[in-house]
Amino acid sequence: MLTIGIIGKTNTGKTTLFNAATLLDAKISNFPFTTKKPNIGTAYVSDICVHKELGVEDNPQNSVCIDGWRYAPIRLIDIPGLLKDAWTGRGLGNRFLAAMGQADALIHVVDASGSIDAEGQITQPGSGNxxxxxxxxxxxxxxxxxxxxxxxxxxxxxxxxxLSLEEAMAQNLSALKVKPYHIKKALIQSDLNKISFRSWTLNQTLKFSATLLPIIKPTLIVANKMDILTSEKYFEILTNFYGQKLVAACSAKSELILRRAQKAGLVQYTPGQEIFKITKKAELNPNQQAALDYIQKRVLNRYFNTGIQQALNIVVFKLLKTNMIYPVSDEHNYMDHKKNILPDVHLLPKGSTPVDLAKQVHTRLAQNYILAIDAKTGIRLPKEHILNHKDVIKIVTRKTAKKKTKKQK
Ligand SMILES: Nc1nc2c(ncn2[C@@H]2O[C@H](COP(=O)(O)OP(=O)(O)OP(=O)(O)O)[C@@H](O)[C@H]2O)c(=O)[nH]1
Ligand SMILES: [Mg+2]
Incomplete structure (x- = not known):
């Protein structure tokens, strides 16, 4: 399963974002270094479901469909906050970094309101950097x-x-999911392919690492706490610094409040959407009412959404360049063997073929693979066909082919 790691300085709101996205209950507090070991949970990325386009009602199994949006599961890891000089092994450093290695991409949470000081203590909004x-x-x-x-x-x-240098370095960095092609790309981009590895200086190694990092761990900066007024200024500074495409405006606390209120049946809210509707006004206590008013005024009226669902979607669909693919076993009715309509959705990197899909669904499917059919058009696809986002695909295996011939007889 695709894994996103949440990193960032202490007290920036990593666990708040994690809880909002997973609806788990990991400890949140305004004391620095509250999270001591990684929290792991399931979050979802979303896009408009194909069921409307195909004119059917669906019965999702490995995913969920809410209000016409399909939510596909991913793994989220809330990684303990990092101390300066953690790389030397100080504080929680090693634990932080070991968890980071497992991630395919990172969400880097920043307190955009400037409410934390250099040591990670909560301070006057606007005074941090x-x-x-x-x-x-x-x-x-x-x-x-x-x-x-x-x-x-x-x-x-x-x-x-x-071995080649690419292979040797990838082997030594395998805990970070580094592949030889990552190393090759970083060597070219840093111009260090022109210098013998044995003669690299420390500065050159640092330059190489800085080039390698965004290649192995594509990262989205989440400018969090956008509900606090001072965050607007820093959001602009952050987007100027990192580029608009790599910074997302968020309020993790607002998302957490909305999702919990939705779970409790107090409001109707679809993650990622611009509106929520209070369903049980009489049951809201004054604090809950005030929190919802605050979210409406400070977040939704200004930014249209809390940004959390959008951030997860950007990481998976834009940074990791992933497509949603729906495998089915009955291409005419878009069903699985148990007659569930559009049961599953799989996340596959762009450039994947039907064989890659088969491998991800089940090794047996890949071993017995014969051909694939595009369920939307009925066209047979060659092995090397590149799948498109939201394709609905039937994999024909040796067994299914045999069954068909028997029936046809
Ligand atoms: N106003 C506001 N406060 C937030 C937001 N997100 C988190 N906070 C607050 O920031 C403080 C720290 O939140 P946590 O989620 O515990 O932060 P963390 O990054 O996990 O911190 P450590 O685990 O200690 O490293 C808490 O008081 C949260 O309520 C937000 O979007 N807006
Ligand atoms: Mg935490």
Missing amino acids: PVQDAMDIESELNKWIADIIERNNESIAHQTAS
Whole structure:
């Protein structure tokens, strides 16, 4: 399953975002370093479901369909906050970094309201420095990767006698899910392909790590606490610094309140949408009413949504360039064997073929693969066909083919 890691300075709202997206109940507080070990849960990414376009009602099994939106599961990890110089092993550093290795992409939560000081204590909004906070975290990650390369310097150099540098480095960084093509890309981008690895200086290793990081862990900056007025200024600074496409305006606290109120049946709210409707006004206590008024005024009236669902969608669909594909076993009625209509949706990287889909659904399906059919058009697809976002695909296997011939007889 695709995994997104939530990183960031302490007290920025990582666990609040995690709880909002997973509806779990991990501890949140305004004390620094509340999260001591990673929290792991299931969150969802969403897009308009194909059931309307196909004119059918669906029975989702591995995913959910709400108000015409299909929500596909992903794994979310809330990673403990990072101390400066954590790369040396100080504080929670190693735990932080080990959890980070498992992620396919990262959400980097920044307190855009400037409400935390250099040490991570909550302070006067506007007095912190969100851009510096974000840069500190990135610098820690770079130093950590550079440190692994430095420590394995001898062994990498030694391995290059029988392996390419790309392969040797990828092996030594495998805990970070690094592949040889990542290394190749980073070597070219950093111009270090022109310099012998044995003669790299520490600065060159740091430059390489800084180039490698966004390649192995595409990262979205979540400018959090946008409900606090001081955040507007820093949001602009952050977007100027990182580029509009890599920064999302969010209020994790608002999303958490709305999702919990929805779960309790107090409001009607579809994650990612612009409106909520109070369903049980009489049951709201004054605090709940005030919180909902605050969200309406400070978040929805200004930014249209809380940004959390959008942030997850951007990471999966834009940064990781993933498509939603619906496998079915009856291409005429879009059903599985149990007659569930459009039961599952799978997240596959762009460029995936029907064989990749078969592998993800079940190894047996891949082993017995014969051909695939595009259920929307009825057209047979070649093995190397590149699947499109929201394709509905029937995989024909040796077994299904045999059954058909028997029936036809
Ligand atoms: N106003 C506002 N406060 C928020 C928001 N998100 C989180 N907070 C508050 O920020 C404080 C820290 O939140 P946490 O979710 O515990 O932060 P964290 O990043 O997980 O912190 P550590 O686990 O200690 O590293 C809490 O008081 C939250 O209520 C938000 O969107 N708006
Ligand atoms: Mg936390």
